[in-house]
Amino acid sequence: TSAPGSLSSDTSWVWHSLDGGKTFKWVVAATALEGKYTTCAGGGDTETGVDSAGHLYFADLTLANFSTSRSDDQGATVTCSNTGVPDAVVDRQWYAFDGDPTNGGSIYLVNDEFAQSPAQCGSPTNFGQNILVMYRSPIPGGEALAGIQFGPANKVSNPLGCDEGIMGNDEVSPVATTLGQPIGGGQYAVLPTPVKHIFVVHDDALLNRILIGRCFPVAFGPPIPNVSDPSGLNCVDLPVADLGSSNKTGANFPTMAIDKAGNLYAVWSQAPINGSGQVTGDTVLKYSFSTDQGNTWAAPIQINTSGSPVGTLHNNVFAWPVAGDDGRVDIAWYGTPGVAPNPSNGPDSCNNCDWSLWMMQTLNGHAAAPTFTAPILASEHFIHRGTMNTLIGGQNGDRTLGDFLQLRMGPNGEAEIAYADSNNFDEPFAPHGMFVRQNSGNGLLVASSPVNISGLAPFNTVSDPTNDGKYEVNGLSSANMPQLDITNSSIKLLTTAPCSAAAPCYQVVMKLNNLSLAPTTAQDPDLDLVWLTQWFVPSTTDPNGGKNFFVYGESFNGSALQCFAGENAAQAVGGGVTLTYPGVTQLPAANCLVKTGGNGTITIDVPLSNVNEPGAIDNRLHEVTASTMTLQERANSVPPVAGIGGVLFNLIDVAQGYTFDPTKH
Structure with a gap:
């Protein structure tokens, strides 16, 4: 999955999961600390996709164009281009795949050519409407650049009209048919060979009609219907629904499935x-x-x-x-x-x-x-x-x-x-x-x-596989670092010393493969080690909807463990931000215990009063997530002010999220 930072940050992120979605980390090609995925420009809208052979594709918006990329090793290394399509001033991209584009298949990219049309739709000050376009890759002779270089655009929506607001996703039908281009009278040409059609749903400029573009691949060449086209595509735009002038769509895209x-x-x-x-x-x-390939709805x-x-x-x-x-x-x-x-x-x-x-x-x-x-x-x-x-x-x-x-x-x-x-x-x-x-x-x-x-x-506790505590940045994946390799996380309510029934604590325990407080500088240059557990507390009274609390143990260059509590902050990355976790309240030594060695543990007893949220929806802690990370300086070296502060980190290991419910034992 992916998300943009901002155009001014020139950063977007791509995460992957190796355990069926239980945990996610940045892909290995991500830069240290900031996480930027490719060396090409970006930070706007993002789109990711994986073909039938496991190649990872990524498109990042720069407004002038798309940065397009392909990784053949699940995001460890990546090849990219700052000019993925032969157009400019583009917006909101989506991918669809037919097989393996590096081996006879195709990848289809749809997007808007932004404010291109001379039509004025509903406003005398309108500076031109969007045009829905589709691109195909690879182009002839360009198989090595499949998904990186795309052919010319096929204008799916009327380039002189008001038929495009913004499109939703595109999808390839799994069923090949011989349905060709319209030939008049509601009839369609019959193709000599069945092909898989590509569909893209969209609304119009006035946001009161739904339409669907239907395309199919043809040879790259001169514009001969059902035979060839400079774009390698033939397309037609079809009506789905007319909402009338008293209704409006746009929240935010129409979307589709096949x-x-x-x-x-x-x-x-x-x-x-x-x-x-x-x-x-x-x-x-x-x-x-x-049920008839979009002809009628x-x-x-x-x-x-x-x-x-x-x-x-x-x-x-x-x-x-x-x-x-x-x-x-x-x-x-x-x-x-x-x-x-x-x-x-x-x-x-x-x-x-x-x-x-x-x-x-x-x-x-x-x-x-x-x-x-x-x-x-x-x-x-x-x-x-x-x-x-x-x-x-x-x-x-x-x-x-x-x-x-x-x-x-x-x-x-x-x-x-x-x-x-x-x-x-x-x-x-x-x-x-x-x-x-x-x-x-x-x-x-x-x-x-x-x-x-x-x-x-899971509730109250979760186990995590061993040997996945790795420093993975800039295309390199280290050996397992056992002191940061989580094997278990748990929370329970504690009413005995150092806490009490009158002043209870959450006892947060993290078990590690082989715990020491020393960094592994031969594999990871960062000297600060953090063992962190965070959770959500949604609230009916908090104007922001709730809190993201955390506790962590920390050792800088092998120093004695210190423990902190706090809530999330954010740090600037260019003109965007990324989440950080700077501790605000240091916990007493009695509440911050470490047992080193094999199956070592870090036990943090945090008073409920330190992580209290008025109006909590229940007595549970939601999405409890344990992780380990390394930093270049202590996590609270930049104290948070109005939610801004903290230090960027590299995520080393993360355990599956769980719910803490004090009524379950």
Whole structure:
């Protein structure tokens, strides 16, 4: 998964997981401390993808162009280009794959050519509309640069019209057909050989129509329909739904999925508006499907969100579907029972709303009347308080969660969702990247449904494999450093010395492979070692939604262990920020114990009063995560001021997250 820093920081990050999503670290090519993935420019919108052979592709927005890259060793080394496409002033990119682009397959990149069209759509001051384009790679003779160099653009939307607002994802159909270009009268050419079509869903410039581009590969060459094209693609843009002038979409993209039978599914947010463009009701989810490759679409239906555990979800944004076997579709999104003022900017005016990550499922997605489950809480608790930033609301809200989340299908047909959680002191600018994986219930693959994946929701303690405590930066992966190799993490409530029933503590224990306090400078030049455990406490009264507390033990160049408590901060990286963990409260020596050697432990007894959050939603500690890290100086060398401070670090090992519940023993 990936995330942008900012254009001014020239930094974006790519993480990978080697244990099915239980833990994540930066890929090995990331630079030390800051984590920048490639040597090329970036920091804007990011997109990652993996082809059928395991090659990792990454596109990073620079506004002038995309930096495009490919890694053939899962992110340890990378080749990149600052000019991935032969165009300029581009925006919001998505990938889709057909096989292995380095060996006969293709990668398709869609994006907007920003403000290119001379049309004025709805505003006399408009400086030109977007054009939806698609690129194909590799170009003839350029197989070595597959995914790094793309051919000319095919303009999918009308380059002289108002047909493109901003597009959602593109997907390759798994079913090859002979459907060619339109030839008039609602008829289509028949291709001599079946091909897999590429689809991209989008809205129009006025945000009141949904359309879908349908493309297929042809030979690179002169523009001869169904035969060749300079772009290597033939495309047509087709209508999905007309929302009418009294409705508006844009929260933020329409998105789509294709099941294994080739059926198409589209999802978008929609809200009613008045003559001034203000939102006058709920922002709801709309759904449609096509069983004939996008030629015709079912009448859109509103997805019922009234059955959620918190009641009707009145505002719903950032929806993302994924499909598996015939008719089986999951949809994930952010939703809230909160109601925006009327009239207003809708989700962008929902000032006191608590947003959670939700998922629902249909197993008959193209029936005459598809049936959906009630919304399922996927995030365990709300993940954001306040407004959201959407096109529906005129981009007047809080953009801390970015513009979208993403949902994928795992190998067992389970849902896998990457999202963000902003419940911390630095809510306006430093959310945490998060990942959740479905562990039970119906899946998208009939052969492996129901899903039954154990070990994904541990309580109070968790084990971690040995020999994964490595310094991995700049393309180099060290040998295991046993003093930083976590084997277990646990928390319990302590009411005995050095604490008491009147002044209880959380006893936080980290077990290490072979603990010493000395750095391994032959492998990692950093002298400061930190053993940290952090957690979330969502709150019903905190204006930022809650706290991200932590405790850690620290040794600088082998000195005696010291222990601290605090909450997260952030440090500047260019014009962006990255999370840091500077301790504020030093704990007494009696609360900071170390046992070195094999299966050594660091035991930290932190008084509840040091990590107290008024209005906590429950007595649990959520997303408890133990990690080890190395730093160039002590973690609190830059004391936090108004949430800014701390020191950048290299993550060495991280254990699976768990929940601490004092009622479970």
